Amino acid sequence: MKLSADLKALEARLGHTFSRPDLLVRAVTHSSMSSPTRQDNQRLEFLGDRVLGLVMSEALLEHDKSAAEGTLAPRFNALVRKEACADVAREIDLGEALKLGRSEMMSGGRRKEALLGDAMEAVLAAVYRDAGFDVAKALILRLWGARVHTVDADARDPKTSLQEWAQARKLPPPKYELVKRSGPDHAPVFTIAAKLENGASAQATDNSKRKAEQAAASALLAQVNS
Structure with a gap:
């Protein structure tokens, strides 16, 4: 499968070239564009949420080796919640690559926090499925950057x-x-x-x-x- 120009540009921003381009296509396909021959990103979103959770858990334990669970939990929630994923999605202009149905596009879907957060998780899962955990982990830590080190000690909602x-x-x-x-x-x-x-x-x-x-x-x- 040959990727479109917008997805090639997204690949470059991610810093990962897919050996299975169909995974990236699926990751950016919203349910409003799904069909019997086109899968949406919901299943990848489910997986990506778990991959992100494991990476953030390990990163927080490594960053603060003495923190208690009660301190780590709110930090973890702040790093993996939908708003954080959407913020990262905006930084890499993920919205520009989303495949949306007409009604979703007309209602500003490319800027919607929930859609961006879901798609970001799906992209993480696509990288994981394409190249394995270590590559996905490295990408997540790079994209989340200093967030792990600057998240508030009490990051409760x-x-x-x-x-x-x-x-x-x-x-x-x-x-x-x-x-x-x-x-x-x-x-x-x-x-x-x-x-x-x-x-x-x-x-x-x-x-x-x-x-x-x-x-x-x-x-x-x-x-x-x-």
């Missing part, structure tokens, strides 16, 4: 930290409400309010609803801890 704060004070879990949605369908902007039963609240805005919720939780945490 702000929503988790806020919920733990509320539980410690015998309050119900915080609630997240959509205050406003603006912008076109292909690039929506969400304003989310995080609220506690004691009346405390904070808002945040982002083009990702999940990021807006996290930012609102972080703002509310800062407020109640000040």
Whole structure:
């Protein structure tokens, strides 16, 4: 199989030449483009998530040989969650190589965090299937770069930290409400309010609803801890 120009360019950005180019094609094919003769990237995404997890686990253990599990777990989650994968995908312009159906493309699929994160995991699995674990590990460590060494010692999701704060004070879990949605369908902007039963609240805005919720939780945490 001969790769298209955009996939050859992606190969160059990855720094890996595929002996089985069909794996890369499958890794960038969204389910909106699947057909009986064209496989999508969902199964590769499943595998890539596990490959990434093993590499990050080993890297964190090597980086901090004395860290307890309770310290390593939030660092691990910060490195493997969908946002981190999407950030890496943006750095290598993975979105430009995605194979999307018309409706997904028209709705801004090349910029969607979930699609980018899933595709990044699928690409990692494609490299693993193509060349083995050692090559995939080297590629992951190169792409994730300094993230392993700079991840916060307490990298817990702000929503988790806020919920733990509320539980410690015998309050119900915080609630997240959509205050406003603006912008076109292909690039929506969400304003989310995080609220506690004691009346405390904070808002945040982002083009990702999940990021807006996290930012609102972080703002509310800062407020109640000040």
